[in-house]
Amino acid sequence: MKLAKELVAASTVPLVLSILEEGENYGYAIIQRVRELSQGEMEWTDGMLYPVLHWLEENGCVKSEWREAESGRRRKYYLLRPTGRKLLADQKAQWLTVHETLRRTWRLNHG
Amino acid sequence: MKLAKELVAASTVPLVLSILEEGENYGYAIIQRVRELSQGEMEWTDGMLYPVLHWLEENGCVKSEWREAESGRRRKYYLLRPTGRKLLADQKAQWLTVHETLRRTWRLNHG
DNA sequence: TTGCTATACCTAGCAGTGCAAGGCATCCAG
DNA sequence: CTGGATGCCTTGCACTGCTAGGTATAGCAA
Numbered sequence: 001m002k003l004a005k006e007l008v009a010a011s012t013v014p015l016v017l018s019i020l021e022e023g024e025n026y027g028y029a030i031i032q033r034v035r036e037l038s039q040g041e042m043e044w045t046d047g048m049l050y051p052v053l054h055w056l057e058e059n060g061c062v063k064s065e066w067r068e069a070e071s072g073r074r075r076k077y078y079l080l081r082p083t084g085r086k087l088l089a090d091q092k093a094q095w096l097t098v099h100e101t102l103r104r105t106w107r108l109n110h111g
Numbered sequence: 112m113k114l115a116k117e118l119v120a121a122s123t124v125p126l127v128l129s130i131l132e133e134g135e136n137y138g139y140a141i142i143q144r145v146r147e148l149s150q151g152e153m154e155w156t157d158g159m160l161y162p163v164l165h166w167l168e169e170n171g172c173v174k175s176e177w178r179e180a181e182s183g184r185r186r187k188y189y190l191l192r193p194t195g196r197k198l199l200a201d202q203k204a205q206w207l208t209v210h211e212t213l214r215r216t217w218r219l220n221h222g
Numbered sequence: 223t224t225g226c227t228a229t230a231c232c233t234a235g236c237a238g239t240g241c242a243a244g245g246c247a248t249c250c251a252g
Numbered sequence: 253c254t255g256g257a258t259g260c261c262t263t264g265c266a267c268t269g270c271t272a273g274g275t276a277t278a279g280c281a282a
Contacts, residue, residue: 003205009269010121011209018216028230038212048270050232073230073277092217094114098122099210101149105129106203120240139259159241161261184248184259 001041008042012052014095017080017088020062026075027053053078061087112152119153123163125206128191128199131173137186138164164189172198 019025019033031044056062061084065077080088130136130144142155167173172195176188191199 001201001205001208003209004121004124004202005269006117006121006123007205007209010115010117011213012117013115014213015216018213018220021220022216026230028228034212037215038208041208042212045270046231047233047272051269054232069230071229071278075230090112091115092213094112094118095210095213097112097149097152098114098118099206101145101153102122102125102129102203102206104148105126105133109129109132116240137259139257156241157260158243158262162241165261180259182249182258186259 003042008044010095012044012048013056014088014091016049016052016056017061017084017091020078020080020084021088024077024079026077028075030078056084059083114153121206123155123159124167125199125202127160127163127167128172128195128202131189131191131195132199135188135190137188139186141189167195170194 015034015037016030019030019037022033025033027046027049031046031049034042034044053062053064057064057078061081062078063081065079067075067077069075126145126148127141130141130148133144136144138157138160142157142160145153145155164173164175168175168189172192173189174192176190178186178188180186
């Protein structure tokens with residue numbers, strides 16, 4: 001199933017923050033985690049993720065650290081900061097508000 | 112709570128279609144219905160709704176009929192068509208896919 | 223050694239569009 | 253006769269998502 005771009009846009013920040021809430025992580029792995037969590041339904045491109053990560057850092061929601069993996073590769077790990085936790089809580093609340101609104105009609109329409 | 116514009120964008124079409132699934136309706140009333148369903152959390156402007164309604168009609172998802180209300184006002188009623196029902200089912204499935212993805216992380220993160 | 227795939231990160235630039243802002247008309251209450 | 257609620261419509265451009273392109277290294281196979 002191809003997901004509408006609006007839906008992808010709406011879920012990007014909450015998903016990234018949620019994944020970072022699981023623990024520090026780096027860009028490439030975040031994309032794979034999204035694939036896992038969505039059971040293959042969501043396929044992010046790196047070109048859409050990195051700008052989001054940079055934005056989150058600029059706004060104090062996450063901080064980043066370069067690290068060397070055992071493999072020898074350089075990875076930029078992102079960690080959630082308090083501001084990011086607040087943003088996540090807010091985004092979660094927003095999502096649930098809309099979800100409840102939709103669910104209300106779906107229930108009425110006997111879904 | 113102010114809703115992120117991405118989230119509003121993502122929910123517009125599914126919400127409009129869901130409301131029309133409840134029964135034929137017209138623009139102005141749809142905006143009020145959204146306010147009701149969201150318990151005041153979502154406030155749509157007509158400037159964002161009408162173009163969506165027109166798009167849905169152009170694409171055969173709904174059809175419209177001008178009617179005269181008892182009040183004497185002219186209203187343009189929209190009714191859901193089979194194509195619109197299909198789109199709604201698809202949008203609903205998409206929404207639930209993303210919702211499940213988010214819920215999975217939230218559950219893991221012990222929300 | 224050469225080439226291919228997976229890993230890993232970055233950003234410029236512009237196509238595409240959401241929606242604010244503005245316009246029009248009618249009904250009713252005060 | 254004024255203002256607010258009802259009711260519909262469209263233009264235009266500020267904004268931005270994401271494509272497309274760039275860099276680099278590890279590991280493997282031919």
